[in-house]
Amino acid sequence: MAGMAAKMILGNKLDSVKGELGSLGGKEMTEEEAEQARLIEEARMEQENERKQRHDKMEAEREVERQRIREKYGLKKKTLEKDEVAEPDDSGRISRKKKTPAEMQAAMAGGEEEEEQGIMDTVVNFFTPLTEKIGSFFGK
Structure with a gap:
């Protein structure tokens, strides 16, 4: 009896899911749907651009604050030349230094x-x- 009730409940849910999946595939978009999809895509791109602008603004504010702190405490900004790669600080490492790809190739040679x-x-x-x-x- 309980099995029959469970089958009735789950059967109805399963049929509704099957119906939704059937309506998703093989259907051509109408002009209205295509226009709506284009508008949605434009809105997404606009939101992404706004997000990037907010991020750039916050990063500029952070840089101003970093510069203020550097000036206050007399710190120097780390600068890298074009060909220079930042070396990690290994002073607190327990294990050995990780090899760069060039070092790994030399080791394989x-x-x-x-x-x-x-x-x-x-x-x-x-x-x-x-x-x-x-x-x-x-x-x-």
Whole structure:
């Protein structure tokens, strides 16, 4: 009985969804609908332009405030030359510095084997005393 009631409720909802999906596909737009779609697109573009203008205005206000703070505390603005790339500050990093794409290509060309061998030597040197102690513990 409960199953029949659930089927009736869900069946009606499913039929309405199927009807909506059927009306979406394969239908040509009339002139009115095309005009309405064009107006909607124009409104979206206008809103996007307004948003960009507001953003540019806020960014200009922020820059004025940044400049005021720089002048107040005697800070210098960071400037980069055209070919210069900003290097991240690695002073607080725990792991090693990330490689740039150029460094990765150079490593693939042949310089990487030496570094990998150094890591393997470190691992072997770390585990050798442990294996000797374990071997002596078991009487080997």
